[in-house]
Amino acid sequence: MGKIILILVPVLIVYFVYKYKSLTRTVDRLNKILYSDKNPDGYIKECDKLLQKIQSKRDRDINLLQKSTGLFYAGRFDEVKHILNNELKKIPANGQHLYYQALILSMLFGGETEEGHKLIEDARETLMVFKRTEGNSKGIDFIFAVDDLYQGKYQERKEFFMDLCENGRNYYRQAMANYCLALIYKNENNIEGMNKCLQSAKELGENSFVEKLALKELEQN
Numbered sequence: 001m002g003k004i005i006l007i008l009v010p011v012l013i014v015y016f017v018y019k020y021k022s023l024t025r026t027v028d029r030l031n032k033i034l035y036s037d038k039n040p041d042g043y044i045k046e047c048d049k050l051l052q053k054i055q056s057k058r059d060r061d062i063n064l065l066q067k068s069t070g071l072f073y074a075g076r077f078d079e080v081k082h083i084l085n086n087e088l089k090k091i092p093a094n095g096q097h098l099y100y101q102a103l104i105l106s107m108l109f110g111g112e113t114e115e116g117h118k119l120i121e122d123a124r125e126t127l128m129v130f131k132r133t134e135g136n137s138k139g140i141d142f143i144f145a146v147d148d149l150y151q152g153k154y155q156e157r158k159e160f161f162m163d164l165c166e167n168g169r170n171y172y173r174q175a176m177a178n179y180c181l182a183l184i185y186k187n188e189n190n191i192e193g194m195n196k197c198l199q200s201a202k203e204l205g206e207n208s209f210v211e212k213l214a215l216k217e218l219e220q221n
Helices: 002-036 040-051 059-074 079-089 097-111 113-122 124-132 134-150 154-169 173-185 191-203 208-221
Strands: none
Touching: 002 040, 002 059, 002 173, 040 059, 059 079, 059 097, 059 208, 079 097, 097 113, 097 124, 097 134, 113 124, 113 134, 124 134, 134 154, 134 173, 154 173, 173 191, 173 208, 191 208
């Protein structure tokens, strides 16, 4: 028995190390497609390829969550809600911020502001627990800030979005921040500031819903 354990332990260690490295490579590749190449449709196709493979329930939930992120940036908000409300069996332990980001922001940016606000209030206690985790904190802060903005708290969130325009973790986060700041400038009747932010949102948010929202605003002004 002891010899069997001595053989199994190294084998298991090698297996989990290999699986971890393989998962890391997959995530890095997907992130490049989405955030560097600015290609949500390509990202979604890659997620679909992963979902076609036979997977454990946990791995399938991870890939569904990843797909919902791509669908969110592509502006396919109804599909985001369907996946997260109907197909996802369990929120992956390290993916709570992605789950709430995709679901709540799909509602807010998709025009369902009251529904999004209600969900964030219902989930506030849970979100605050996730916020204590360093990797989740900024993502949760962003959700709260967008909700505040759509609730009319313009001045309270102006500084937050100004900072994020420069220091957002990726181009799409910066694009969303610029769009939100443009809405604040619009409320202030600062047309020059609004148009500048909308132009930045359009360029940074290439191929995403942010580009479409920014273009729509620019055409109206």
